[in-house]
Amino acid sequence: MDKTILIAEDDKDIVALLKLFLENEGFAVVATEDGEEAIEALENNEIDIAVVDLMMPKMNGYEFIKKMRQSYNIPVIILSAQNQDSDKIIGLEIGADDYMTKPFNPLEIIARVKSHLRRYYQLNDPKESGEETIQWGELRLNTSTFEVFSKKEKILLTPMEFKLLKVFMENPQRIYTKAQLYEMVTGDIGDNEERAITVHISNLREKIGSEYIETVRGLGYKLEKK
Amino acid sequence: MDKTILIAEDDKDIVALLKLFLENEGFAVVATEDGEEAIEALENNEIDIAVVDLMMPKMNGYEFIKKMRQSYNIPVIILSAQNQDSDKIIGLEIGADDYMTKPFNPLEIIARVKSHLRRYYQLNDPKESGEETIQWGELRLNTSTFEVFSKKEKILLTPMEFKLLKVFMENPQRIYTKAQLYEMVTGDIGDNEERAITVHISNLREKIGSEYIETVRGLGYKLEKK
DNA sequence: CCCGATTATCAAGAAATCTTGACATAATCT
DNA sequence: AGATTATGTCAAGATTTCTTGATAATCGGG
Numbered sequence A, B: 001m002d003k004t005i006l007i008a009e010d011d012k013d014i015v016a017l018l019k020l021f022l023e024n025e026g027f028a029v030v031a032t033e034d035g036e037e038a039i040e041a042l043e044n045n046e047i048d049i050a051v052v053d054l055m056m057p058k059m060n061g062y063e064f065i066k067k068m069r070q071s072y073n074i075p076v077i078i079l080s081a082q083n084q085d086s087d088k089i090i091g092l093e094i095g096a097d098d099y100m101t102k103p104f105n106p107l108e109i110i111a112r113v114k115s116h117l118r119r120y121y122q123l124n125d126p127k128e129s130g131e132e133t134i135q136w137g138e139l140r141l142n143t144s145t146f147e148v149f150s151k152k153e154k155i156l157l158t159p160m161e162f163k164l165l166k167v168f169m170e171n172p173q174r175i176y177t178k179a180q181l182y183e184m185v186t187g188d189i190g191d192n193e194e195r196a197i198t199v200h201i202s203n204l205r206e207k208i209g210s211e212y213i214e215t216v217r218g219l220g221y222k223l224e225k226k
Numbered sequence C: 001c002c003c004g005a006t007t008a009t010c011a012a013g014a015a016a017t018c019t020t021g022a023c024a025t026a027a028t029c030t
Numbered sequence D: 001a002g003a004t005t006a007t008g009t010c011a012a013g014a015t016t017t018c019t020t021g022a023t024a025a026t027c028g029g030g
Helices: A012-024 A037-045 A063-069 A106-121 A159-170 A178-186 A195-210 B012-024 B035-044 B061-068 B108-123 B159-168 B178-186 B196-206
Strands: A006-009 A028-032 A050-055 A076-081 A096-102 A133-136 A139-142 A147-150 A153-155 A212-214 A219-222 B004-008 B028-032 B049-053 B076-081 B100-101 B133-136 B139-142 B147-150 B153-156 B213-216 B220-221
Touching: A006 A012, A012 A028, A012 A106, A028 A037, A028 B100, A037 A050, A037 A063, A037 A076, A050 A063, A050 A195, A050 B220, A063 A076, A063 A096, A096 A106, A096 B147, A096 B196, A133 A159, A153 B133, A159 A195, A159 A219, A178 A195, A178 A219, A195 A212, A212 B178, B004 B012, B012 B028, B012 B108, B012 B196, B028 B196, B035 B049, B035 B061, B061 B076, B076 B108, B108 B196, B133 B159, B139 B159, B139 B213, B159 B178, B159 B196, B178 B220
Parallel strands: A006 A028, A006 A050, A050 A076, A076 A096, B004 B028, B004 B049, B049 B076, B076 B100
Antiparallel strands: A133 A139, A139 A147, A147 A153, A212 A219, B133 B139, B139 B147, B147 B153, B213 B220
């Protein structure tokens, strides 16, 4: 990964724990004990992401994030004691990206650190992240955000249109009968609601362009290579 | 994989091609040249899946599938020449599971064979298949079929409820503010439609049980370990 | 080339979903 | 404990989506 993580935490046990796990994952770790130190560390190192305890001497996490945000835009993960009054934890509104309560599972911290780094640096690894996008021609369908793009432009689909397109894009060139499509999309076994499918296909074509969905007369529809 | 594939195809080149690729993937292959041979092969071997050409001497693929279906329920993938009259291809209605036109990409055949075997034998490998299911406690969410199960029972969610639950299950224990949730779920930046979120959360809890979504007063909601 | 059948499109009705408002309930602070 | 604020729940209204019906367009066969 080759990234540097700033830890701001006054509990030395926790720092040791985090350091152990994070370095084991190949991250470089810069550890600081309060907000002032952390700001310094930010200025003197190439920090990629910060893990910050809210309760620290001198400058607490809240103030640190506020100050930090004036110059930096890296992801911040907040650590907080479990029973800390939650109304004091306005970190999320302030510009933190994630939030964990102590005690925490170190493996989970690592997962989240990676997740935020991926998101922030666009190093998306579709295998690991939940983000899965399917591509076909100019079409791009994101199963995580339920968004569909055609040539950079976002296309607004109804749930049924989305599901239909997803079915097609998962098996391009495969022919589906209207009955199959109806069942895959609604879960019900359609008697003669196949008629509805033709309408959805029509509307879908209207939105994504007519060059994708090909009708196979007497059989059904398929997504065809353009 | 350790599965046996029956090929019914009179074109020897295609058989050779399929055999090469499939055996290379560790499948056992039983090759036959017409429908009658194929039926015999079915009776004398432990066949797990069949790849059948529609146009064969003696007994064609159509008849073969019909006859086979009287005794067997294995997945069937149909092969068909590109320009064959499509109205003759009623295989899908008859009980075939997939359909490919020649010429085809051998790799695609393999992918589909695997896919059907997985589906049929429930050997789901989430890493390889597009099927991704997220689990948390007794909850299981399938992003491919848009289904949610709780303890084997299927739960019917509205699109919004589904999206909400998906967000939570992708980052359990992470706290989301109502504004964040609203934005993630609708795409819009909600001004004060945060009120709607509380209703959706309420309905969601009603459906999946109240033990999962925990409210963090002043902050938002999170999915909690039970 | 015309006829029959399948599919496409348009518009309206039906159904489901989302949002809003009102009030009940629960948690936090003084 | 009582007041205050935030959240939960219920029901109705608004919106969106899905289905159905009618008609036009298209494809394939004789």
